Amino acid sequence: MGHSAAAVWDSKAAMEITKDWKGIDHVVLRGPQGASARISFQGGQVISWRNDHGEELLFTSSKAIFKSPKSIRGGITICFPEFGNGGSLEQHGFARNKLWVVDDDPPPLPSNDSVGKSFVDLLLKPSEEDLKFWPHSFELRLRISLAPGGNLTLISRVRNINGKPFSFSFAYHTYLSVSDISEVRIEGLETLDYLDNLYHKERFTEQGDALTFESEVDRIYLNSPNVIAVLDHERKRTYVIRKEGLPDIVVWDPWEKKSKSMVNFGDEEYKQMVCVDAALVEKPITLKPGEEWTGLMEISAVPSSFCGENLWS
Numbered sequence: 001m002g003h004s005a006a007a008v009w010d011s012k013a014a015m016e017i018t019k020d021w022k023g024i025d026h027v028v029l030r031g032p033q034g035a036s037a038r039i040s041f042q043g044g045q046v047i048s049w050r051n052d053h054g055e056e057l058l059f060t061s062s063k064a065i066f067k068s069p070k071s072i073r074g075g076i077t078i079c080f081p082e083f084g085n086g087g088s089l090e091q092h093g094f095a096r097n098k099l100w101v102v103d104d105d106p107p108p109l110p111s112n113d114s115v116g117k118s119f120v121d122l123l124l125k126p127s128e129e130d131l132k133f134w135p136h137s138f139e140l141r142l143r144i145s146l147a148p149g150g151n152l153t154l155i156s157r158v159r160n161i162n163g164k165p166f167s168f169s170f171a172y173h174t175y176l177s178v179s180d181i182s183e184v185r186i187e188g189l190e191t192l193d194y195l196d197n198l199y200h201k202e203r204f205t206e207q208g209d210a211l212t213f214e215s216e217v218d219r220i221y222l223n224s225p226n227v228i229a230v231l232d233h234e235r236k237r238t239y240v241i242r243k244e245g246l247p248d249i250v251v252w253d254p255w256e257k258k259s260k261s262m263v264n265f266g267d268e269e270y271k272q273m274v275c276v277d278a279a280l281v282e283k284p285i286t287l288k289p290g291e292e293w294t295g296l297m298e299i300s301a302v303p304s305s306f307c308g309e310n311l312w313s
């Protein structure tokens, strides 16, 4: 008697730890129909996410510099404990520049989120060096899971171990691969207030039906709905981003001039990507000793024709 591929597929076995060409460990997650995700221990960064057809869904720059301890330009980077460059630490915090480890025995998550998925748990704890710059006892846990249908979910948990209260910001800095930025529209941000990084964080209100791109965009949309959609007309693909515990959405495309100023980014690559980050930026969270915060982002990439009127219901 034969079994279908799905019936014999074992989600526990669909996780493999391997080394990249720099000798850094990374994890490969595989779905039953061919989808995959790669996560580097360097930064806990998702460096690839492919659908069942083997198409890459995340953008990585052809000029990305693979030199530890810096994150590479692309994929999904973890921004913690700061976002942006307004704080005392390096831009977007130190988590993305650190070496993470596998978390062998993570405390259970409240929901059964990962049942039937292939997943990995990573952990970041502060080093002596980190404590000099950010003197707070924290544990940052990250579960990354790939569902049988190819959806990618990232769940982060920050715990204050026993120190004084501390505050932090957080973002999943997500480089989506698109056919051409002029073909992209983002739905779900209309009528929201945003802080414009191009105007010293001045506050504006989104006026359009949807966000489209004709020049550089660098905005923090405040208190956004928990589901937004990024439509790529040419490729007929829609990314649906669902989030919990992360009130804001950061949208970034560097456009022509800024692209030319970045060494690890091609001059024309601003056309092939858009960053849409589920984030906690405007109102940092404060954790007292023993308290924990959870932030979730789930992305699916679906053929546009599948996204009907029911997306928001």
Ligand SMILES: O=P(O)(O)OC[C@H]1O[C@@H](O)[C@H](O)[C@@H](O)[C@@H]1O
Pocket (backbone or CB within 6 Å): 091, 092, 173, 197, 218, 219, 250, 251, 252, 275, 277
């Ligand atoms: O070059 P980095 O540090 O990865 O940051 C890229 C961009 O990240 C975005 O999310 C920020 O809003 C931009 O201001 C920033 O330029």
